[in-house]
Amino acid sequence: MSKPPRLQGGVSWSTSVLLALICAAAASVVVALVTWSPTPESLAAPQADRGTIPIQKQPFDDAREVELTVLEGPSGQLLATSSGTLTSSTCVPGRAVQSGEAFATVDEGPVVALATKTPAFRDIEISAAGMDVAGLRSELARLGLVDRAKAAGEPATAELIQQARKLAGLDIFDATPLSLPRAAFAWLPAKVVTISSCDVAVGKMISAGTSLATLAPPVVRAGIGGTPVDALPGPRVFVLEEARLNFVNGQELTPRGLARLLSSDSWATYRQTDGEVPIVGQWQLRAPVDVASVPASTIVTTGGISCVSVSGLPQTVTITASSLGKTLVTFEPTDWPKAIDVTPSSGFSCA
Secondary structure, three states, X not given: OOOOXXXXXXXXXXXXXXXXXXXXXXXXXXXXXXXXOOOOHHHOOOHHHHOEEEOOOEEEOOOEEEEEXXXXXXXXEEEOOOOEEXXXXXXXXXXXXXXXXXXXXXXXXXXXXXXXXXXXXXXXXXXXXXXXXXXXXXHHHHOOOOOOOOOOOOOOOHHHHHHHXXXXXXXXXXXXXXXXXXXXXXXXXXXXXXXXXXXXXXXXXXXXXXEEEEEOOOEEEEEEOOOOOOOOOOOEEEEEOOEEEXXXXXXXXXXXXXXXXXXXXXXXXXHXXXXXXXXXXXXXXXXXXXXXXXXXXXXXXXXXXXXXXXXXXXXXXXXXXXXXOEEEEEOOOOOOOOEEEOOOOOOOOOO
């Protein structure tokens, strides 16, 4: 029987082969240990691939870019209602004047602007009735000075005349019999007007009927012409140049909102371009709602009802918006899940 060949140094050939294999294996282990490192969290499989998706609330105001529609009336003038010396004035071209505001003083008596449907044409006494009385009551009610529930055709009452005299700067009891003089207010053609020019300087003698200011065409109405049919319900505001303008009936600006509009750069541009440059802002919910962003594939719709799978069970959702494969949904206020299933089970139904 022949012996294994020996190499120099007395080591057999088979022993050398064994040592070489051991060294190669050890080297592989070292390489593996040197090159292995944990997978970075950013590269790890997303939680969506592990069976569930966490639900996180985020605010959503459903903002829509809309154009404001404006209806203007004919231009006019703000006329003095008494004679004397113009002792003060707040007149500034471009300034907005609101109904119920003291605009100037004549012999230190206030000139209060008031927008009524019918201009004053007589002194109003208790039990007087007519369009002028109805218009006065309606405007004082809007200003919060008398009961809005009073019938429009009801004759003038002591309360109505007293509140009107108080607003006009007149002593509420210094009249026998109690009445409201025709000169108590300067008539405005709209709830808010813009001054085009100032016609009398302070210190000048004036008479009743003198033009204190020329008015730009008044804005009769400003609001949203048409609302998107898919808009979320709820009170909204019109955001213009970071100012939040409120609506009186969901679509028409309040007098205060209108006044802020008339003081904006957007309005100045609109006027300078004769309406060629529209007034554009964000029409959004006054109070944002909570929503969650989920993949569209997680939503199932059955019989007009949409839902997601939570631990295999259906939970109803309301779809608010969708974009780029993601859908914004909201749950019942007291029933927000912590997570939803990535893939609803076969045959899953919202019923």
